[in-house]
Amino acid sequence: MRKDFTAISAFSMAISSVAAVVLCLQIAQIKSAPEWQISGATAWVVEVAIFGTAIYAWRRGISLSGWILGIAGLVLVRLIVATTAAAGLMMAQNLRDFTEALNRTSTLGPRICSSLFALMVFYPLRLLLPLKAVRKADRGRFARSAAAMGSSSAAAAEGDPALLLVGGTETIAVWDTRARPAAAGGADRTSHPVVDLDGTIELPLRALLAQIPSDLWGESVSEYGESHPVPVPLDVILPQLKEARIAVRLGALHDWLPPGTMRSPLESDLEREAALVLLPLELIVPQLPPEALELPPPSPPSWARVHDSDAVLFATI
Amino acid sequence: MASINYALKEISCKIVYYGPGMCGKTTNLQYIHQHTAPDKRGNMVSLATPGERTLFFDFLPLEAAEIHGFRTKFQLYTVPGQVMYNSTRKLVLRGVDGVIFVCDSQWEKARENVESFRNLIDNLASYGYSLETTPYIVQYNKRDLPNIAPVEYLQYVVNPRQVPSLEAIAIEGGGVFESLNTICVRVLANLSRKQKAGVA
Numbered sequence: 001m002r003k004d005f006t007a008i009s010a011f012s013m014a015i016s017s018v019a020a021v022v023l024c025l026q027i028a029q030i031k032s033a034p035e036w037q038i039s040g041a042t043a044w045v046v047e048v049a050i051f052g053t054a055i056y057a058w059r060r061g062i063s064l065s066g067w068i069l070g071i072a073g074l075v076l077v078r079l080i081v082a083t084t085a086a087a088g089l090m091m092a093q094n095l096r097d098f099t100e101a102l103n104r105t106s107t108l109g110p111r112i113c114s115s116l117f118a119l120m121v122f123y124p125l126r127l128l129l130p131l132k133a134v135r136k137a138d139r140g141r142f143a144r145s146a147a148a149m150g151s152s153s154a155a156a157a158e159g160d161p162a163l164l165l166v167g168g169t170e171t172i173a174v175w176d177t178r179a180r181p182a183a184a185g186g187a188d189r190t191s192h193p194v195v196d197l198d199g200t201i202e203l204p205l206r207a208l209l210a211q212i213p214s215d216l217w218g219e220s221v222s223e224y225g226e227s228h229p230v231p232v233p234l235d236v237i238l239p240q241l242k243e244a245r246i247a248v249r250l251g252a253l254h255d256w257l258p259p260g261t262m263r264s265p266l267e268s269d270l271e272r273e274a275a276l277v278l279l280p281l282e283l284i285v286p287q288l289p290p291e292a293l294e295l296p297p298p299s300p301p302s303w304a305r306v307h308d309s310d311a312v313l314f315a316t317i
Numbered sequence: 318m319a320s321i322n323y324a325l326k327e328i329s330c331k332i333v334y335y336g337p338g339m340c341g342k343t344t345n346l347q348y349i350h351q352h353t354a355p356d357k358r359g360n361m362v363s364l365a366t367p368g369e370r371t372l373f374f375d376f377l378p379l380e381a382a383e384i385h386g387f388r389t390k391f392q393l394y395t396v397p398g399q400v401m402y403n404s405t406r407k408l409v410l411r412g413v414d415g416v417i418f419v420c421d422s423q424w425e426k427a428r429e430n431v432e433s434f435r436n437l438i439d440n441l442a443s444y445g446y447s448l449e450t451t452p453y454i455v456q457y458n459k460r461d462l463p464n465i466a467p468v469e470y471l472q473y474v475v476n477p478r479q480v481p482s483l484e485a486i487a488i489e490g491g492g493v494f495e496s497l498n499t500i501c502v503r504v505l506a507n508l509s510r511k512q513k514a515g516v517a
Contacts, residue, residue: 303450
């Protein structure tokens with residue numbers, strides 16, 4: 001069970017479930033007009049489509065199996081709510097036929113109610129759905145894009161073609177503020193979004209060992225190649241990304257390394273176990289999935305709103 | 318704070334180059350000084366150690382195009398990047414109209430960029446300024462070096478507001494005037510907006 005799924009999540013699920021059944025039961029007791037009756041097949045298609053969209057929106061980067069599992073889970077919760085409400089309806093109205101009760105909880109009103117509440121009940125469970133594994137192809141994506149941006153920037157800057165000569169003998173073209181900025185606009189927010197991703201990235205063994213004192217190296221280091229991959233969990237990395245520094249305890253690093261490559265820090269010093277080790281940022285960032293560096297959409301402060309006609313110049317030679 | 322002299326028809330604005338030590342703030346100013354028409358700039362004043370570390374600040378007065386009949390002057394300052402000179406940095410920020418945050422693109426400087434950016438926010442706050450009201454841009458300098466972080470990551474750590482940002486190679490002049498123009502446009506627009514609102 002992930003640590004994000006807390007007792008509060010379980011409590012909210014329980015409350016939502018009870019509310020769903022009670023509300024669904026109440027609505028089912030209201031006699032609905034014939035035009036509100038819809039065919040079961042159509043309703044189920046719509047509901048599954050809504051469930052599928054919700055799962056995708058909640059958990060970007062979800063794997064196909066996770067998506068199907070999520071829809072199945074939602075449908076299951078939805079059925080449990082409707083069935084429980086039908087059972088309640090049988091008791092409340094002394095109905096003999098369960099199918100009739102079930103039909104009454106399957107009209108438009110109870111359906112909408114049970115679907116909405118199914119979404120509410122299932123929401124905390126979305127964290128348990130598996131994400132796509134980090135693709136190797138994604139690695140180096142940033143390095144490539146940065147190289148492309150750098151070259152275009154340097155080319156455009158050659159000879160300062162973007163400047164207006166003032167008071168001199170030559171006039172150069174006015175720089176177009178729209179073309180160059182890597183990002184325009186601005187946002188009042190300074191906070192980074194909390195990205196919730198599962199999985200690991202791999203760092204070469206040698207790069208990790210280089211970060212720890214050599215007296216902690218184990219005897220089996222030579223048995224592994226320099227590039228032997230060591231998985232490092234993303235949930236350790238992501239919260240520290242905005243700090244431009246990824247630090248882990250020596251004790252945690254010991255747990256990740258292959259057996260025998262690092263002596264337990266506890267053997268030498270208790271305090272040492274809690275000492276922090278910096279992980280190589282330059283090896284981590286290129287492996288991150290794109291969503292890890294996503295920022296909230298910008299909403300520009302007043303000073304950032306500039307008309308194109310406001311171009312300024314400087315005198316250059 | 319920008320000053321407008323209606324008698325002389327002059328506008329004067331203060332731009333500060335801010336960033337961690339050795340990120341290229343002085344290099345920006347030196348390039349501007351070397352590539353600006355002499356009659357449109359004053360002397361560059363610089364007080365540095367023998368190791369080319371800025372000791373106090375650099376200063377370069379510059380004149381831009383005439384705008385609506387007003388001569389527009391910019392006073393460009395840099396701050397000393399070294400951590401121990403915070404009181405000087407704070408002093409230089411007094412009355413600032415716009416900031417160019419110069420970011421060192423090298424991986425090993427990533428943390429210093431973040432610390433310097435936070436220091437900028439703190440020092441602005443000591444005058445009651447904030448980045449919501451003070452125009453600023455981010456310049457990703459040293460893009461020619463081999464061990465640089467991708468712009469996406471730098472953007473993530475020092476520019477979550479996604480204000481205008483540019484890549485630069487200040488030592489060759491790449492992005493230097495572009496950065497200056499970008500901030501000046503915003504400073505003047507901000508000044509104009511304040512004038513209309515009767516704030517300035």
